[in-house]
Amino acid sequence: MLTAGLIHYALNLLHISVHIRDVCVFLPPVFSGLTSISTFLLTRELWNQGAGLLAACFIAIVPGYISRSVAGSFDNEGIAIFGLQFTYYLWGSAWGGYVFIINLIPLHVFVLLLMQRFSKKVYIAYSTFYIIGLILSMQIPFVGFQPIRTSEHMAAAGVFVLLQVYAFLQYLKDRLTRQKFQTLFFLGVSLAAGVFFLAVIYLTCTGYIAPWSGRFYSLWDTGYAKIHIPIIASVSEHQPTTWVSFFCDLHILVCTFPAGLWFCIKSIYDERVFVALYAISAVYFAGVMVRLMLTLTPVVCVLSAVAFSRVFEHYLGDDAKKQSPPAEESSDEEDRKNPGNLYDKAGKVRKHVSEQEKAEDGLGPNMKSIVTMLMLMLLMINAYSSPSVVLASYNHDGSRNILDDFREAYYWLWQNANEHATVMSWWDYGYQIAGMANRTTLVDNNTWNNSHIALVGKAMSSNESAAYKIMRSLDVDYVLIIFGGVIGYSGDDINKFLWMVRIAEGEHPKDIRESDYFILQGEFRVDKAGSPTLINCLMYKMSYYRFGEMQLDFRTPPGFDRTRNAKIGNKDIKLKYLEEAFTSEHWLVRIYKVKKLENRDRMENNLGSTDSSHQKFTSKKTAKRKRGFVKNKLVLKKGKKVTKKSLY
Structure with a gap:
């Protein structure tokens, strides 16, 4: 509603007369186009430009997203998936499902720390994301103080504290001996984690932090909602996802995206750690609840695009391999020091020109054409979803x-x-x-x-x-x-x-x-x-x-x-x-x-107009109750104990 209101205000400010209804109707299709662009940017960052184009095409036609982006579907999800994809590209904010985002990004940072991949880039990115995102989100009246007073946000705050402690210890690393640093590192991390954990428990017990909601418990215990909150379990979108639903919403992409995940894990680096965590967590949550298929759809499109791009590169890239790839600037200092062993976006070692000119054994041109045609036929299977009213x-x-x-x-x-x-x-x-x-x-x-x-x-x-x-x-x-x-x-x-x-x-x-x-x-x-x-x-x-x-x-x-x-x-x-x-x-x-x-209405009218004795009895009874109520109020003023029975 805020987005639609701002767009309507901006258009009228430019003297473009548009009815607010038209803005609401066309808002989802417009943002679905922006979603394709953000998906292209994200996939290009993870793999290459060809995979980005394929991912943009997939997200544009996949039924799992079209059902929420048609004209007139004025709901949070209409702009949420754009916010989700752009968040993953720039680390920003999105709709009510932002709880998934605000826990996935800290999980990514935490796993990077465990993998000993800490860098100034990670520290600056997450600190900026958390501080600015926290302040901006609290400016929205509906959100208010939820980011600091609900349990769903404590993981993000905990990782933020842990990252500050880790960065401070890294600063002291060059100023202490190895033995002293190891002791200080262990004590510092343990003390920070323990203090934060105890503080969260205390604030939760005292009511300053809201406990986990029933919707959260239902994600981990599939039988929780059916027993304790049946209205949540009764919603069709909250039912476990069947294999038929997976195929109807994702089509052939459900079969190809595991291959894309494998290619990312095979040649891993920081950004691909994130997409791997995203894919694994989204698959679990989508299996628990049909509604969360919406969060799985983008990453399926991204990883499927990676898989198709990798296959096309292998079978159609003979001519490209003979040419020298353009030099790309590496973002890591270690890569700059060793220019002979750099990796491109696809995770492949950049070879010297002499190595690239060597002939490689492979399949014949006819077999390559057959494989290419089969892959193109698979891409043609995707179809639209049907409306729900007609x-x-x-x-x-x-x-x-x-x-x-x-x-x-x-x-x-x-x-x-x-x-x-x-x-x-x-x-x-x-x-x-x-x-x-x-x-x-x-x-x-x-x-x-x-x-x-x-x-x-x-x-x-x-x-x-x-x-x-x-x-x-x-x-x-x-x-x-x-x-x-x-x-x-x-x-x-x-x-x-x-x-x-x-x-x-x-x-x-x-x-x-x-x-x-x-x-x-x-x-x-x-x-x-x-x-x-x-x-x-x-x-x-x-x-x-x-x-x-x-x-x-x-x-x-x-x-x-x-x-x-x-x-x-x-x-x-x-x-x-x-x-x-x-x-x-x-x-x-x-x-x-x-x-x-009719007889009931007539009886009620008679009771209300002709039965004077009933009215007298009712009025006397009401007056008696009023006198008793006043008397009990006086008793309360005198400080005497009044039982429930005496009030009547």
């Missing part, structure tokens, strides 16, 4: 079928629901309903309010009568659900239903228990053998209402759920407090209207 399926004859049920349902809400109507749905669709239907939702994709989401989950998990009381208390007018039993859509609310139960059970354990929705054998079934609690709950009734009358084809009986591959257990569902308002063409989105019972 779905597509393929018929038996290969023709494509567009499923536009989401927009169809949101348009119906926009046209038919009162502008002040409140829609209850699972939080996954909250932003879409608010943005595309322009109607108020109870919960949305901002999942910080766990108790409110749990209340919606309780309503979906309860029977119709209990759910109606909750909906009336929340002034719900419509209920929207996603049902995929007709077309075989696996991402519907029945498949998400157990997460609704678990989140509701966390807040309301007396009313909702997950075990009630399973049969004795521990299975979750929607057929006639299913749990009575499940078959009578609101979500089951709304999903399968009138579905028992539908026969999808001649091979299956009426009421056959294609997603669960089962015939539903209750085909004759009756609704008492809800009425069907809209069902999309493919039954993907179903909307129900909450009834306002």
Whole structure:
């Protein structure tokens, strides 16, 4: 939002009239172009210019990044990957995932110290990065004092302190004997690490430093969120990544980037230590959580480009080898002292002209052409990812079928629901309903309010009568659900239903228990053998209402759920407090209207207007409570102990 606001302000300052909506819509594509440039710069620094061009092409078309950089995808990730890549090129800052960056860069410095690769360049770079980055990040109101008061940032601070101690000891190295220096070095590093560790523990115990968050624990213990924070575990982006997801998001690059990692490790130096750490850590985190595939995508593009570049150099570089490479200035003092043994960006020893002119045995030109063509064919496999609102399926004859049920349902809400109507749905669709239907939702994709989401989950998990009381208390007018039993859509609310139960059970354990929705054998079934609690709950009734009358084809009986591959257990569902308002063409989105019972409204009106005796009784009771409250306030002023019972 800050970036979009600054761009809008700058354009208007230059008298370029642009609506803020247009800035927001085109912000991700613009920054995706900048991401390609930053990826080129980073890869060129790690390997060579050819690999940089390949990496820029990969990041431009890889599905793992395109899904977050299309026009209209106004979210943090739209500019975050540019910030991430440019951070790794210049050491800067990025989005909420900056915790990954602010720990990866210190890890790189720490590993360099262990490898005895300390230099003035490392000291100046990290000290500048940490101090300036810390000060600038704290100027953002949303960040505030988090960089010095949260546990996620303590590793960066610890490495900063360690680097200062290490640099000071290196300064004393030339002024002390070897034995004295070794003793001082051991004591100094141990004392600095111990003092910092104890200080962090003390500040954490006293509350000055926030402890590790549940989201952090869920990265290391995959079962932590499911037990302690089910709302985090219920998010589809927080599920472990499958091999299919790896291939769909990265395509052939998932097979080639290990080769690029091997080439970097084979001829290692400081910058390649960083990319190796980045690749190893990103692979682990992406395997734990689907969402973190976004952080893996850039390094996969970089290392795959290195692999392809290395292969092309080997099979197409015969003519180039006969020419003398241009002399490049080395950044290391030792290399300058030994110009006969310099390394280029690819980690290969620079040979003298006489050595380069020697003929090398290799494959014939035909085999080289075949290998080159195969590599080019692999590069053509990458494809775009599909949008999430408009779905597509393929018929038996290969023709494509567009499923536009989401927009169809949101348009119906926009046209038919009162502008002040409140829609209850699972939080996954909250932003879409608010943005595309322009109607108020109870919960949305901002999942910080766990108790409110749990209340919606309780309503979906309860029977119709209990759910109606909750909906009336929340002034719900419509209920929207996603049902995929007709077309075989696996991402519907029945498949998400157990997460609704678990989140509701966390807040309301007396009313909702997950075990009630399973049969004795521990299975979750929607057929006639299913749990009575499940078959009578609101979500089951709304999903399968009138579905028992539908026969999808001649091979299956009426009421056959294609997603669960089962015939539903209750085909004759009756609704008492809800009425069907809209069902999309493919039954993907179903909307129900909450009834306002006439006899109940009349009873409430009568109680409010005609029952004078009830009003008198209520007023006397209220007055009595007020007198008791005033009396208890006086007792408190006298300093006497007041029990909870006396307050009532």
